[in-house]
Amino acid sequence: MHKKLDELKLHSLLYLAQREAFARENGPLFEEEFEGWKYGPVCILVRTKYKKGFFKNRNNNRKAANRLSSNSCEIIDFVVDMYRKMDSWDLSNLTHSEYSWCQSRIGLVEGENGKNIIRLADIQVDANKSKESV
Numbered sequence: 001m002h003k004k005l006d007e008l009k010l011h012s013l014l015y016l017a018q019r020e021a022f023a024r025e026n027g028p029l030f031e032e033e034f035e036g037w038k039y040g041p042v043c044i045l046v047r048t049k050y051k052k053g054f055f056k057n058r059n060n061n062r063k064a065a066n067r068l069s070s071n072s073c074e075i076i077d078f079v080v081d082m083y084r085k086m087d088s089w090d091l092s093n094l095t096h097s098e099y100s101w102c103q104s105r106i107g108l109v110e111g112e113n114g115k116n117i118i119r120l121a122d123i124q125v126d127a128n129k130s131k132e133s134v
Contacts, residue, residue: 007050008039012091015041015118017079019098021072022120022127029072034118036104038111040095041118098126 005013011034021029034041049055068076083091095101100122108114 005055006088007047008088009091010046010050010055011042012040012088012095013079013083014043014046015095015098015123016083016091017076019100019123019127019130020075020079022124023131024075025071026124028120028123029075034104035114036101036108036116036118037113040092041098041101041104099129100126 015034018029021027032043032045034043100118103122104116104118105114
């Protein structure tokens with residue numbers, strides 16, 4: 001039986017997959033941008049689809065998965081395996097320690113969602129740090 005993946009955990013895992021792609025490939029896993037919201041990175045395209053129930057349809061999930069390269073699948077599998085046991089709030093706290101998220105929060109009042117984009121160059125900085133810590 002599959003446990004429902006809440007939206008906070010989904011965005012955190014997507015961010016971590018993006019960071020892992022930078023660590024392995026020196027480039028993004030996908031082109032969609034993240035905004036640095038108060039609880040962590042949020043991909044607006046994914047948020048919109050999540051709110052519309054897109055991910056509840058297993059056919060949509062299969063179609064999307066079929067378009068992924070084997071490299072992309074490997075990165076996603078690695079991230080899910082590494083972080084699956086962490087709950088949403090632990091992942092949120094983890095992303096709050098990321099340089100890229102902190103940079104996106106500059107100028108925002110604590111608790112404000114904001115709409116500042118998390119720069120890809122800043123995710124690369126986080127990826128470099130994650131490689132050093134291994």
